[in-house]
Every structure is written in C-alpha cells, then in structure tokens.
Amino acid sequence: MPEDVIPVIRTDIPHSARIWNYWMGGKDNFEIDRIAGDAGTQVDPDIETMAVQSRQFLVRAVRHLAAEAGIRQFLDIGTGLPTMQNTHEVAQSVAPESKIVYVDNDPMVLTHARALLTNTTPEGVTTYIDSDYHEPEQIIADARNVLNFTQPIGVMFMGVLGHARTYDDLRRIVSTVMDAVPSGSYLTMWDGTIDSQAYVDLCEGYAKTGGVPYVPRPQEEIRAVFDGLELVSPGFVSITQWWADEDDSELSEARPISAYGAVARKP
Numbered sequence: 001m002p003e004d005v006i007p008v009i010r011t012d013i014p015h016s017a018r019i020w021n022y023w024m025g026g027k028d029n030f031e032i033d034r035i036a037g038d039a040g041t042q043v044d045p046d047i048e049t050m051a052v053q054s055r056q057f058l059v060r061a062v063r064h065l066a067a068e069a070g071i072r073q074f075l076d077i078g079t080g081l082p083t084m085q086n087t088h089e090v091a092q093s094v095a096p097e098s099k100i101v102y103v104d105n106d107p108m109v110l111t112h113a114r115a116l117l118t119n120t121t122p123e124g125v126t127t128y129i130d131s132d133y134h135e136p137e138q139i140i141a142d143a144r145n146v147l148n149f150t151q152p153i154g155v156m157f158m159g160v161l162g163h164a165r166t167y168d169d170l171r172r173i174v175s176t177v178m179d180a181v182p183s184g185s186y187l188t189m190w191d192g193t194i195d196s197q198a199y200v201d202l203c204e205g206y207a208k209t210g211g212v213p214y215v216p217r218p219q220e221e222i223r224a225v226f227d228g229l230e231l232v233s234p235g236f237v238s239i240t241q242w243w244a245d246e247d248d249s250e251l252s253e254a255r256p257i258s259a260y261g262a263v264a265r266k267p
C-alpha cells in the first residue's frame with residue numbers, strides 16, 4: 001500500500017491483532033476488542049498467559065537465532081501490533097546490522113508499523129510489507145527487495161497460522177516460503193492446539209464475533225509443519241518449555257500451555 005493511503009480501520013468488529021495486543025498488556029486496541037478479550041478470558045483464563053508467554057518465546061528464539069545461529073535476516077509473517085521486545089529490537093540488539101521484514105494484512109498494524117517498527121541501529125534495516133500470507137509468492141517477491149535470498153533467513157510464523165483458510169493452505173504457505181530460502185535458514189513457528197478445551201471454546205466463540213476465525217489444531221498437525229527440517233533442541237514443545245540455553249532454571253519452572261512450536265534449521 002502506498003505511503004499516502006490511509007487504511008480503513010474497522011472499530012465495529014474485534015480483530016485478533018488488537019485483542020492479542022490487549023491480552024499482552026498493550027494499549028493499541030478498541031472497546032470492541034477489550035469486550036471480546038474479556039469474554040475470551042472468561043472462557044479461557046490461560047489466554048493471557050499464552051499471549052505473554054508467546055512473546056517470551058519469540059525473544060528467546062530470535063536471540064538464539066541471532067547470537068548462536070548467526071542469522072542476520074528475518075522474515076516475520078503476521079507481525080501483530082508492535083508491543084514490547086519486537087523482532088527487530090531483539091535481533092538488532094545482538095547484531096546491529098540485522099535486516100527485518102515484517103508482513104501483516106491488518107490496516108492498524110500497518111499504521112503502527114510505519115510509526116514504530118523502525119530501526120534501532122543505523123546499520124540495520126527494518127521494513128514492512130502489507131500482504132496476505134495466503135499469497136506467499138507475493139511476499140517472497142517483495143521481500144527480495146530487502147533480503148538476500150542467497151543468505152540464510154529466519155522465517156517466523158508466531159501464533160498466526162490458525163487464520164489460514166484450510167490446513168492445506170497452511171502447509172502450502174509455509175512450504176512455499178521455506179522452499180524459497182536457502183539451506184541454513186530457520187523456521188520458527190508456534191500455534192495454539194486443541195489440548196485445551198477452554199482454548200477451543202474461546203476460538204469457537206471468537207468465530208461468532210465476525211472476526212476472521214482462528215482454528216486451533218492437533219499437536220501432530222503443527223508438528224508436521226517442521227517435516228524435513230532439523231529441530232533445534234529442545235525440539236517441538238510447549239512454548240513455555242522452549243529454552244535453548246539448557247542451564248536456564250526458568251525452564252524447569254515453566255508450566256506447559258496448549259501452544260506448541262519449535263525452531264528448526266533447513267538442511
């Protein structure tokens with residue numbers, strides 16, 4: 001979308017990016033989102049924990065990719081509203097020259113991205129693509145203007161793929177992107193699973209509000225998205241259990257939640 005176009009922001013229906021922002025403790029949401037968010041918390045008291053813990057997982061994963069795996073390019077698809085410790089801030093704090101391309105299709109995310117998702121370092125690059133992930137070929141074409149697809153890229157789908165229209169679409173979206181990146185690239189992905197009936201009920205209730213439905217899936221279906229990739233230790237786990245630094249004591253204290261994911265390397 002050109003810079004001078006003002007996107008239409010619907011305040012009469014709740015939106016997942018804004019509800020997620022509310023659950024994470026952010027301020028970028030409307031009353032309709034807070035009503036939907038509070039209704040969701042009544043149904044699934046764990047949902048705020050999932051939102052907060054998902055950001056902690058993102059921070060640990062990006063820090064690992066930047067500090068241990070040497071990744072300097074990130075493609076974060078389904079960015080969400082900027083909150084605390086966004087991908088570019090974490091990556092550029094480790095490696096100031098890191099390049100980050102954010103992708104989302106929500107107009108409010110777009111306006112905030114223009115204002116807030118900007119470089120934290122003079123050497124770094126932070127850009128934003130307004131695009132629907134159901135058209136991954138377009139995302140790759142646009143990302144090529146910024147990222148070098150002959151060098152490893154950290155691809156991220158963080159709690160976003162439940163919005164895919166079908167499971168086949170979900171698999172096609174991820175595999176199209178992973179096919180386009182070179183060996184040594186990484187997929188970091190998590191999603192909500194059907195292990196918690198409260199979370200399933202929450203998603204069913206949300207679908208009735210008019211927002212784009214979010215579909216929780218069985219663990220095996222989420223796990224299968226990593227087929228053909230090499231899982232980084234500790235593997236495919238509840239995101240509260242993903243901790244690449246084995247000596248960190250928080251790992252043993254974290255309670256598993258019905259949000260599963262992994263970090264995996266393309267061989």
Ligand SMILES: C[S@@+](CC[C@H](N)C(=O)[O-])C[C@H]1O[C@@H](n2cnc3c(N)ncnc32)[C@H](O)[C@@H]1O
Pocket residue numbers: 016017020054055058077078079080081103104105106109131132133134157158159160163
């Ligand atoms: C639950 S939020 C997660 C945000 C972020 N990844 C995080 O970890 O906090 C889901 C995000 O996916 C975005 N999204 C939903 N459907 C999308 C689509 N078809 N294409 C691109 N982004 C989409 C929403 O706008 C929203 O920002």
